[in-house]
Amino acid sequence: MQTPVFLDHLPDISTVTGRKPELYRLARNRALTDLQLNDNAAWHSRSTCPACGEDIARSRIFSRNFLPFHRCQGCNSIYSAKVPAQQELDRLRQELPAASPPDSGEDREFEFISLLNWISLTEARTETRLETVLDYRFCSQAPGFEDAASRLSHKRSWRFLPLQAGAEDGYGQLRQVLREHAPKAVLVQAEMDRVADPALLLRTIRETVAKGTVVFIGTSCADGLEYEILGADSPSFIPLDRLNLFSVKGFEQLARDSGYTVLEASTPGRRDAVLLEQHFNSAENEHIPFWSSFFREASKDRLRDLQILLQRSLKSGVMRFALQT
Amino acid sequence: MTLRTAIIGYGKMGRIRHEAMERHGGFEVVVACDTQIDPDATVPMVTDPLAVYGYDPDVIVCSVPNMMIPDVVCEALARGKHVFSEKPPGRNSQDVRRMREAEAANPGLVLKFGFNHRVHDAIEEAKKLIDAGTMGDLYFIRGVYGKAGGPNYAQNWRNDPEQSGGGILIDQGIHMLDLFQMFAGRFTEVQSFVQRKFWTEVPVEDNAFALMKNPDGVIASVHSSATQWQHTFRLELYMRNGFISVDGILSASGSYGTEVLTVALNRLDKDGNPIPNPECQEIRFTEDLSWDKEAAEFHAAIADGMPVRSGTSGQALDVMELVEAIYAADPEWNAQLKSRVISAAE
Numbered sequence: 001m002q003t004p005v006f007l008d009h010l011p012d013i014s015t016v017t018g019r020k021p022e023l024y025r026l027a028r029n030r031a032l033t034d035l036q037l038n039d040n041a042a043w044h045s046r047s048t049c050p051a052c053g054e055d056i057a058r059s060r061i062f063s064r065n066f067l068p069f070h071r072c073q074g075c076n077s078i079y080s081a082k083v084p085a086q087q088e089l090d091r092l093r094q095e096l097p098a099a100s101p102p103d104s105g106e107d108r109e110f111e112f113i114s115l116l117n118w119i120s121l122t123e124a125r126t127e128t129r130l131e132t133v134l135d136y137r138f139c140s141q142a143p144g145f146e147d148a149a150s151r152l153s154h155k156r157s158w159r160f161l162p163l164q165a166g167a168e169d170g171y172g173q174l175r176q177v178l179r180e181h182a183p184k185a186v187l188v189q190a191e192m193d194r195v196a197d198p199a200l201l202l203r204t205i206r207e208t209v210a211k212g213t214v215v216f217i218g219t220s221c222a223d224g225l226e227y228e229i230l231g232a233d234s235p236s237f238i239p240l241d242r243l244n245l246f247s248v249k250g251f252e253q254l255a256r257d258s259g260y261t262v263l264e265a266s267t268p269g270r271r272d273a274v275l276l277e278q279h280f281n282s283a284e285n286e287h288i289p290f291w292s293s294f295f296r297e298a299s300k301d302r303l304r305d306l307q308i309l310l311q312r313s314l315k316s317g318v319m320r321f322a323l324q325t
Numbered sequence: 326m327t328l329r330t331a332i333i334g335y336g337k338m339g340r341i342r343h344e345a346m347e348r349h350g351g352f353e354v355v356v357a358c359d360t361q362i363d364p365d366a367t368v369p370m371v372t373d374p375l376a377v378y379g380y381d382p383d384v385i386v387c388s389v390p391n392m393m394i395p396d397v398v399c400e401a402l403a404r405g406k407h408v409f410s411e412k413p414p415g416r417n418s419q420d421v422r423r424m425r426e427a428e429a430a431n432p433g434l435v436l437k438f439g440f441n442h443r444v445h446d447a448i449e450e451a452k453k454l455i456d457a458g459t460m461g462d463l464y465f466i467r468g469v470y471g472k473a474g475g476p477n478y479a480q481n482w483r484n485d486p487e488q489s490g491g492g493i494l495i496d497q498g499i500h501m502l503d504l505f506q507m508f509a510g511r512f513t514e515v516q517s518f519v520q521r522k523f524w525t526e527v528p529v530e531d532n533a534f535a536l537m538k539n540p541d542g543v544i545a546s547v548h549s550s551a552t553q554w555q556h557t558f559r560l561e562l563y564m565r566n567g568f569i570s571v572d573g574i575l576s577a578s579g580s581y582g583t584e585v586l587t588v589a590l591n592r593l594d595k596d597g598n599p600i601p602n603p604e605c606q607e608i609r610f611t612e613d614l615s616w617d618k619e620a621a622e623f624h625a626a627i628a629d630g631m632p633v634r635s636g637t638s639g640q641a642l643d644v645m646e647l648v649e650a651i652y653a654a655d656p657e658w659n660a661q662l663k664s665r666v667i668s669a670a671e
Contacts, residue, residue, distance in 0.1 A: 007587075008604040110592065114604050117590040121606055124457035125450060152593075312609075 001252075002125070005311045006114065006268035010304055013274045017235055025238050031092045032066050032240045035084055043082045050198055051077040051250025053257075063232035066239045071222070075250030078222045080243045083196040086170035092240070093140075093163055093194075112148035114268070115189060119156075119216060122322050123185075126263060130185040130214060135160045136174060138189040159183065170195075171204045178208040185214045192219040192251075194241045202258040206325050215260065217321040222247040224317025225272040225310055229291055230279060236271070236317055248314050251321060260323035269316030273303040326628040328352050328407075331377035333397050334388030335359040335370065338411050338439075341577060342386050343368075345616035351624040356380040378404060384627070387411065391495075392488045395420040398436065399427040407435040407627050409619075413499050414438050414641035416490025418649055421642045428638055435626045438636040440644075441615040442500040443507055444622075447571045447586040450608065451562065454569060454588055455508065461565030463509060466545040468501040468560045471553025472580070474524065474531070478551070484527045486665070492529030494519070495648050498549025501560065502651075503644045505537070505545045508562060511643055512537035512545060515650040519658035523552045528665065530658070535651045547651075556580040567591050567603065575613035584610040 035041050047056050054074030062069040068081040083089075123130045133156060139146045140163035149158045161177050178186070186205055192198050205215055221227075222245040226234045236242075246254070248265055255262055273295075280286065280295040298306070310316040328351060332339045335357040346352035354368050356377045362370045371377060374397060377385070385401035387394055387410035394415045401408045402424075414421045428436045442448060454460055471493070475481065482488045483496050505512065517535040524531050531551040538544050558574035558581045567590040573582030586608045591599040625631040653659050 002608055005607040005609075006604055007607055009602070110604070113592050117604065118606075120459050120590060121454065121588060124454045124459040127453060127457065312607075 076247035077250035078245035134183040189218040221319035264322040267316040269318035273307040331382035332386040339388035345620040402427040418645040443635040444618040446610040447584040471550030493551040494533040514538040517654040519655040
């Protein structure tokens with residue numbers, strides 16, 4: 001298994017902590033509150049970690065806001081103690097016209113290019129031709145992605161499966177599209193952390209595609225320094241979008257248990273350092289030994305150095321996996 | 326298939342090969358030869374290279390100084406033995422041609438040279454990225470490979486041109502040149518500066534700079550140095566769509582650092598022009614598997630008839646001709662070489 005590090009400039013902090021991201025967080029939290037107030041909503045209580053299967057009784061409480069969240073003692077993943085039905089989650093996402101995170105100009109385009117280059121370079125390294133790729137729902141989360149993928153992928157054809165109300169388990173249409181188009185690769189970006197049953201999604205893909213298909217997963221990472229220091233106060237922690245916040249170890253185990261070969265694991269997050277710098281500079285009274293002074297005094301160079309160190313140590317707040325069936 | 330193996334030259338390299346062959350499991354080292362018997366050796370030892378044939382080996386591993394390589398290799402081939410030889414393949418291209426003639430006279434035998442940099446993980450990854458076409462056409466290559474002399478630099482046989490054929494370029498820089506030709510094919514135009522700056526009493530170069538071009542217009546520059554006080558290996562390949570670099574190379578000394586492959590594909594602006602400083606992917610390699618891969622390829626070539634891909638005699642000839650072309654392209658250095666040859670003849 002390779003562990004690539006993705007080196008790039010640090011993002012503009014306003015893309016994470018500005019007014020538009022704040023509005024998005026509030027909208028998602030309001031949707032979660034409405035769901036909890038709805039007596040007819042069905043919830044499934046979890047008894048084990050969705051990554052490694054460790055008993056929930058052996059976990060620590062991560063947060064009690066909105067929903068109880070636990071941190072697994074076995075693999076360090078963070079997960080909600082109960083989840084709504086997948087159909088309900090899909091409906092809530094569809095009902096939010098502003099559900100997609102705010103567009104951040106060049107950074108968003110660079111994010112798309114990063115994904116497309118990731119696929120291209122993995123294709124070359126694995127010596128596998130990935131002529132056809134299915135995007136599972138990322139196009140709904142990132143409206144410009146469809147255009148970018150079509151514009152920038154010269155020798156690859158894309159099919160996009162946007163967010164739609166589906167079958168009872170939510171994956172009927174996915175199965176159908178996978179069977180009809182037999183893609184060589186599947187992109188599951190920013191999805192794994194917000195589905196009710198991540199193991200079912202992984203299993204559905206593996207059981208439907210041909211052997212040798214490469215599945216690209218991008219999701220949040222519980223090992224990230226932002227979650228280690230800020231916990232549920234991290235601006236990235238939006239409960240309805242983080243029902244499953246996997247650790248690298250936890251997701252690797254889930255992938256292997258689901259029958260995949262793990263080709264690559266990485267944590268290409270770029271925001272831990274700038275988020276923490278912003279946090280400690282805006283909360284002057286907060287004191288955490290070492291970290292508060294580190295971030296208050298850090299120059300941009302030092303923040304970048306830290307972010308690279310986090311990536312090299314698989315400790316940033318976003319992770320990517322390339323899996324093969 | 327277990328191959329009975331004799332190692333001629335049981336110094337540092339011979340022992341590295343011995344360990345790799347033991348890890349492979351398909352070789353049984355039955356005898357080793359060196360100038361002195363090592364009482365702690367785990368295999369029988371002899372001091373006469375011809376005595377190894379009394380042990381009925383299938384394979385000869387040749388880890389001797391450059392000037393002895395052609396004799397050892399040709400003798401082994403003539404006796405029907407497969408041969409694995411260290412680089413450089415002798416002292417000059419004439420040595421390689423002689424070995425190729427012996428190889429051609431024994432078509433059923435395998436001859437492989439130890440250009441192990443070709444099979445370092447970072448280099449293999451770089452090759453895959455280029456071969457896939459993802460990076461586009463190759464434009465240019467830059468390579469720096471250098472070290473800070475070494476213990477007993479002035480006394481070391483490697484710096485006696487009669488024994489080695491040259492200095493740092495033929496000893497270490499040859500790996501970089503071999504990689505250049507692996508990526509870009511043969512270089513036919515060469516300009517160079519070859520110098521002796523620090524070890525002025527030693528009759529070989531301690532720095533060589535060369536600029537080369539292949540028939541497709543790919544340019545390459547190399548700097549091979551024995552005054553690189555900070556040990557360095559850096560290979561850069563720039564293509565139409567991005568670049569690849571390999572920093573550091575895992576070595577027996579461990580002094581060239583971790584092997585880091587960096588690759589980037591360009592980000593284009595709305596007019597299709599590359600935006601500077603693209604996102605890079607960095608992959609680190611921490612285990613040197615090159616010795617094991619070479620042992621495995623050599624074994625597969627003998628046991629299974631698989632082709633040798635890295636370290637063929639053809640590649641050895643190409644790179645030795647390039648080394649000679651670099652020495653010859655510096656008029657001052659070339660004049661010194663010629664005067665030395667005349668002096669030696671007199």
